Amino acid sequence: MKTLTLGDIKRDTFVALPNASILCKKNDASCTLCFAYGEKIPVGAFFSQIAGTAPNVSLGLTKLGHVSGVISSIGTDQDGKDALAFLKEQGIATTYVFQKKNYQMTHAVVLNFKGESTQLVAKNETAHQFPKKLPSYDLLHVAEIGDKYTSIFKEILTYEKRTHTPISINPGTIQIKERTKELLALIKVSRVLFVNTKEAALLTKLPLGTPPRKLLVALQKLGPHTVVMTDGAKGAYAAHQKGAFFAPPFPAVRVEATGAGDAFSAGVLGALLEKRKLSDALAWGSINASSVIEYIGPTAGLLSAAQIAKRLRTESSYRVAAI
Numbered sequence: 001m002k003t004l005t006l007g008d009i010k011r012d013t014f015v016a017l018p019n020a021s022i023l024c025k026k027n028d029a030s031c032t033l034c035f036a037y038g039e040k041i042p043v044g045a046f047f048s049q050i051a052g053t054a055p056n057v058s059l060g061l062t063k064l065g066h067v068s069g070v071i072s073s074i075g076t077d078q079d080g081k082d083a084l085a086f087l088k089e090q091g092i093a094t095t096y097v098f099q100k101k102n103y104q105m106t107h108a109v110v111l112n113f114k115g116e117s118t119q120l121v122a123k124n125e126t127a128h129q130f131p132k133k134l135p136s137y138d139l140l141h142v143a144e145i146g147d148k149y150t151s152i153f154k155e156i157l158t159y160e161k162r163t164h165t166p167i168s169i170n171p172g173t174i175q176i177k178e179r180t181k182e183l184l185a186l187i188k189v190s191r192v193l194f195v196n197t198k199e200a201a202l203l204t205k206l207p208l209g210t211p212p213r214k215l216l217v218a219l220q221k222l223g224p225h226t227v228v229m230t231d232g233a234k235g236a237y238a239a240h241q242k243g244a245f246f247a248p249p250f251p252a253v254r255v256e257a258t259g260a261g262d263a264f265s266a267g268v269l270g271a272l273l274e275k276r277k278l279s280d281a282l283a284w285g286s287i288n289a290s291s292v293i294e295y296i297g298p299t300a301g302l303l304s305a306a307q308i309a310k311r312l313r314t315e316s317s318y319r320v321a322a323i
Contacts, residue, residue, distance in 0.1 A: 001066045001067065001138040001139065001273045001274075002066070002067045002068075002137050002138050003058070003061050003066050003067065003068045003069075003137060003138055003139040003140075003141065003269075003273070004058075004068070004069050004070070004071055004096070004137050004139070004140045004141070005053075005054040005055070005057045005058040005061075005068065005069075005070050005071070005140075005141040005142075005143060006054055006070070006071040006072070006128070006130075006140065006141070006142050006143060006145065006152075006156075007052060007053050007054030007070075007071075007072060007128075007142070007143030007144050007145050008052045008053070008054065008072065008106060008126065008143070008144055008145055008146060009050060009051075009052045009054065009055055009070070009072045009074055009083050009097075009105065010050070010051050010052040010105060010106045010107065010108060011048060011049070011050055011051065011079055011082070011083075011105050011106075011107050011108070012048065012049060012051040012107075012108050012109075012110050012258065012297075012298070013046075013047070013048040013107070013108070013109045013110065014045060014046070014047055014048070014049075014110045014112060014256070014258070014296050014297055015043050015044075015045075015046055015109060015110065015111050015112065016043055016044030016045040016046070016112045016113075016256075016296060017033075017035065017041070017043060017044070017111055017112065017113040018042070018043070018044050019035065019041070019042070020033055020034060020035040020113045021033075021034045021035070022034070022113075022114075033111065033113060033118050045112075045296050047296075047297070049086070049297060049298075049299075050082060050083045050086040050087070051108075051258075051259070051297075051298050051299075052072075052106075052143070052144075053143035053144050053170060053261075053262050053265075054070050054071070054072055054141075054143045054144075055070055055072075055083075055086075055087060055092065056259055056262035056263070056266070056298045056299055057141055057143065057170075057262050057265050057266045057269070058070050058087075058092050058141075059090050059092060059266075059299050059302060060262065060263055060265070060266025060267065060270070060288065060299070060302050061266050061269060061270055061273075062090065062091050062092060063266075063302045063303060063304055064266065064267070064270035064303075064304060064305050064308075065270075065304070065305055066138075066270060066273060067093070068092055068093065069092060069093030069094065069095060069096060070087060070092055070093070070094065070096065070097055071096040071097070071128070071130065071131060072096075072097050072098070072126075072128065073097075073098045073099075073100055073103060073126050073127070073128050073129055074097060074098070074099055074100075074103060074105060074126075075099065075100065075101070075102065075103035075104055075105060076099050076100070076101050076103075077104070077105075079104070079105040080099050080103070080105070083097070083105070084097060084099075096131045096134075098129050103124075103126055104124040105124060106121065106122065106123050106124050106126075107121070107122045108120065108121045108122070110256075110258055112255075112256045112258075112296060115254040115255060115256060115257065115293075116257065117256060117257055117258050123146075125146045125147060125148060126145075126146060126148070127148045128145050128148070128149075128152050129152075130152050130155040130156065130159070134159060134163070135163065136163035136164065136165045137163075137165050138165075138166070138273060139165070139166050139167075139168060139191075139269065139273060140156070140159075140160075140165050140166070140167050140168070141167075141168045141169070141170070141265070141269065142156060142167060142168070142169040142170070142171075142186065143170050143172070144170070144171070144172030144173075144175075145172065146172070146174065147174045149172075149174075149175060149182070149183075150180060150182045153180075153182035153183065153185070153186050154182060156186060157182075157185055157186060157189065160189055166191040167186065167189060167190045167191060168190060168191055168192035168193075168194065168265075168269060169186055169187060169190045169192070169193055169194070170194040170195070170261075170265055171183060171187075171195070171199070171203075173199075176195070176199050176202050176203055177202065179202070179203065184222065187203075187222050187223060187224055188222060188223030188224070189223070190223075190224045190225070191224070191225045191226060191272075192224065192225065192226045192227075192228060192268070192269065192272065193219060193222070193224040193226070193227050193228065194228050194229075194230075194261075194265050194268075195219070195227075195228075195229055195230075196229065196230045196231065196232070196261075197212065197215060197229060197230070197231045197232075200215040200216075200218070200219055200229050201215065203219065203222065204218035204219060204221075204222070206218055212229065212231065212237050212246075213237075213244065213323060215229060216229060216237055216238075216239040216244055217239075219239075220239060220240075225240060225241075226238065226239070226240040226272075226278065227239050227240070228265075228268055228282070228285075230261060230264060233249055234249070235247050235248045235249050235286070236264065236282060236285065236286060237323070238268075238278050238279075238281070238282050240278055242278075243278075243322055244322070244323050245278060245279045245282055245320050245321065245322055245323060246320065246321050246323045247279075247282035247283060247285070247286045247320045248286075248318075248319075249286060249290065250283075250286040250287045250289070250290035250311070250315065250318060251290065251315060251318075252290035252291065252293055252294050253294055254293045254294070255293060255294050255295060255296060256293065256295070256296045256297070257293050258296075258297065258298050259292050259297065259298020259299060260289040260292050260293050261289070262298060263285075263288040263289045263291070263292040263298070263299075263301070263302055264285040264286065264288060264289040265285065266285075266288060266302070267281070267284035267285035267286070267287065267288030267289065267303075267308065268281045268282065268284060268285035269281075270284060270305065271283075271284040271285075274305075279320040279322070280320075282320045283312060283318070283320050284308050286320075287303065287308045287311050287312060288302065288303050288308060290311075291303050291307075291311070
């Protein structure tokens with residue numbers, strides 16, 4: 001299957017903190033990460049890699065045996081050169097990765113402590129370019145693209161109408177908060193909509209804490225063929241016209257969670273591209289995500305289809321249930 005992902009390409013630097021502490025407020029869910037001020041802090045693993053939802057999902061689909069490429073815009077600086085080299089090394093097509101002068105990549109320092117990540121982000125907005133006369137593909141996955149997105153969403157809508165390419169979308173925080181007519185139009189024609197429970201509440205204008213089944217129904221009313229909703233460590237849900245399902249988290253030893261959502265999306269999409277049932281696709285996504293959280297970084301744990309099948313056979317008691 002030939003697939004494309006569209007979205008930001010970033011650089012993440014991962015830092016493991018062996019010594020820190022967590023300060024939580026009484027009667028408040030928020031917590032603060034604490035470590036010594038004004039001192040040299042010894043750290044564990046420390047490395048940098050090209051990342052972002054679009055390349056992460058594209059790499060996940062490639063691992064699953066699909067041909068994949070990325071649509072994005074990057075600079076001509078060292079970050080841009082590194083991004084192109086990384087994608088090519090991973091077997092990801094760069095035909096539609098456009099290099100432009102003065103574009104600067106978003107950087108994030110990902111602090112990992114006890115399996116949870118805290119990100120320090122230096123964000124640089126990029127105006128993405130949609131390829132002219134893009135041929136049809138088996139899938140176009142639309143990921144986070146910052147705040148300059150309305151015009152490119154319009155181009156994607158025109159592209160979908162012209163080529164009938166199936167669209168999946170995982171909107172970014174900005175798009176969900178703004179809830180523009182362009183976003184809602186793209187969701188309406190999409191084959192798969194990916195959100196988490198908080199994003200689902202914002203999109204549907206329901207209160208936080210709304211029961212998952214009610215959120216799924218409200219999301220379906222926005223028009224997508226299939227809705228997939230994650231709920232953190234509690235598991236994931238999915239629904240289409242033939243039914244709704246819940247997948248518990250697949251057993252894993254959590255080391256660091258960056259990229260788990262992207263691995264989950266890749267697993268679900270990979271299974272659906274192979275015409276597997278939605279319940280099976282949820283299992284694929286959960287297993288792929290469970291593998292990624294056992295490593296530091298968003299892509300080290302990505303699995304092949306054979307590896308997913310093996311893990312599913314090994315954990316014979318694992319079940320995705322109809323709800």
